[in-house]
Amino acid sequence: MSPGLDARRFFSYLFIFAIALVFILQFGPGSRGCNAPLTPSVKDAAARVNGREISLAEFRRAYAQQLDALRARGGGDLPEALARQFGIPGRVLDQLITTELLEQAAEAHGITVSDTELLDAIRKDPTFQKDGRFDPETYTQVLQAYARKTPPDYEAGLRRRMAAQRLLAMVADTAEVSEDELRARFLREGDTVSLSVVKFDPAAYAGKIKQPIPAEVSAWEKAHGKEIAAYYEANKGAYSKGEQVRLRHILVRMNRDPSEDEKVKAHDRALELRKQIQGGKNFAEVAKESSDDTGSKAQGGELGWNERNTFVPAFAQAAFNLKIGELSEPVLTPFGWHLIEVEEKKPAEEKPLAAVSGEIAQILVKKERASALAEADARKAAAALQKGTTLATQFPDKKDQDAQSVEPGDRPRAIDTGSFPKSSSSIPRLGAAPELQAAAFGMQGPGALPGVYRSGDAFVVAEVTVRQHADDATFQAQKGELREEALRQRQVELQESYVESLKKSARIVRNEELVAPTVAEG
Known part of the structure; x- marks a missing residue:
């Protein structure tokens, strides 16, 4: 893979981060006990928690495991x-740090785990099983190769983690929810509505708009200076570019966690390829023959024009410091060793408002006209709805029924929001539409909502399909389910509050360099 990342993969990882980074206690066989003495400098450890050390090695194992999990879900x-x-x-x-604090608290409260419980946990761990049964040889091999621990050391650490988990369970067991709390929750969440909505997005009408003639654009530009300036400020990135380079690179790839010997061998290989180029061999030919970057190898290592933030920091620093035609020394990044050759450079540039005012005016004229078409169609649909023609009849949903929302630019189609409570901050499958939401909850039962509503730039027509009021009969019928849900939430709140109290009273020193947003590669 090249040191850049395409937008699709970027947002894929963005989504994955949102769902993958949850509170966990156990990091698998890589976790450790905390009996090693603390070195004087926090730079020699990941953190110090009440005088106990979290080692750099432990942090690196946990971090590598987290990255491996994210990479597996992200597809690369x-x-x-x-x-x-x-x-x-x-x-x-x-x-x-949280795990260490809980382990210390469990020890302080005398919470223990018996040998029988410890053995049962080990035997049930799939990591140590072969053909569905615990295998002592597999257990020893995994600990040696993966955790780099002896069985006694691993078992001591596991015993501490199990005690911490038991402590958290004891905290959760103190949770209670009163009848008044349940009723308040029901009144907040039991008042629900389901809607059928049609969204008329101006973006879906853009293709129907004819190109405005220059005189129309010029007249609009003169009359709407504030709107043009506001659009320019909101989209300034589209009218500016940072410094750019066009370059080629050769990658000598390494494993994600290479040994020092692997680093040296890969570095020597990069030096060997550099000598070939210095000896007169064409950079592109060497890249085609020897680069490990499959994404650019066939193009002779060509990466095209890129700004600094496209690359990882070490690669970017080397590339932008090179002169045109200059060959870099081997550059280390998380992917391996790189050789870089810069072919062209462009300075940073920013187009002033005056230079793009006409271009922006043309965009806004078309947007205004598309919005007018969308609103006109929305008002026709609203009128038909008031006369008794349902939205599902007017705009049958022919798209995949599993579509989670109305995407920008979608053609109008009727979708079911499903049930949502009055306390919801937005409407499912649609987004924020406060006036529509208020009107929907003002209805006593199913029926057409009058008029047209806004959701962002789009126009929305809606009808209530189901209206559920928070009455006492419904409360009594749902009380058991509500209690379970409220109890689970209260347990999580108590556990989080307990952990925060431990942190406030603890002496915690973190290795901030270890977790900095960027890190230079040497």
């Missing part, structure tokens, strides 16, 4: 720079 390599931008190292360290 995850650049180190992107992981740091999202604060993954800091989250992993926070998890390790």
Whole structure:
């Protein structure tokens, strides 16, 4: 993979981060006990928690496991720079600190785990099983190769983690929910509505708009200076570019966690390829023959024009410091060793408002006209709805029924929002539409909602299909389910509050360099 990352993969990882970084206690066989003495400098450890050390090795194992899980879900390599931008190292360290605090608290409260319980946990761990049964040889091999621990050391650490988990369970067991709390929750969440909605997005009408003639654009530009300036400020990135380079590179790939010997061998290989180029061999030919970057190898290592933030920091620093035609020394990044050759450079540029005012005016004229078409269709649909023609009849949903929302630019189609409570901050499958939401909850039962509503730039027509009021009969019927849900929420709140109290009273020193947003590669 090249040191850049395409937009689709970027948002894929963005989504994955949102769902993957949850509170965890156990990091698998890589976790450790905390009996090693603390070195004087926090730079020699990941953190110090009440005088006990979280080692660098432990942090690196946990961080590598987290990255491996994210990469597996994301379908490929995850650049180190992107992981740091999202604060993954800091989250992993926070998890390790939380685990250590809970282990210390369990020890202080005398919470223990018996040998029988410990053995049962080990035997049930699939990591140590062969053909569905615990295998002593597999157990020893995994600990040696993966955790790099002896069985006694691993078992001591596991015993501490199990005690911590038991402590958290004891905290959760103190949770209670009163009848008044249940009723308040029901009144807040039991008042629900389901809607059938049609969204008329101006973007879907853009293709119907004819190109405005220059005189129309000029007249609009003169009359709407404020709107043009506001659009320019909101979209300034589209009218500016940072410094750019066009370059080629050769990658000598390494494993994600290479040994020092592997680093030296890969570095020597990069030096060997550099000598070939210095000896007169064409850079592109060497890249085609020897580069490990499958994405650019066939193009002779060509990466095209890119700004600095496209690359991981070490690669970017080397590339933008090179002169045109200059060959870099080997550059280390999380992917391996690179050789870089810069072919062209462009300075940073920013187009002033005056230079793009006409271009923006043309965009806004078309947007205004598309919006007018969308609103006109929305008002026709609203009128038909008031006369008794349902939205599902007017705009049957022919799209995949599993579509989770109305995407920008979608053609009008009737969708069911499903049930949502009055306390919801937005309407499912549609988004924020406060006036529509207020009107829907003002209805006593199913029926057409009058008029046209706004959701962002789009126009929305809606009808209530189901209206559920928070009455006492419904409360009594749902009380058992409500209690279970409220109890689970209260247990999580108590556990989080307990952990925060431990943190406030603890002496915690973190290795901030270890979790910095960016890190230079040497």
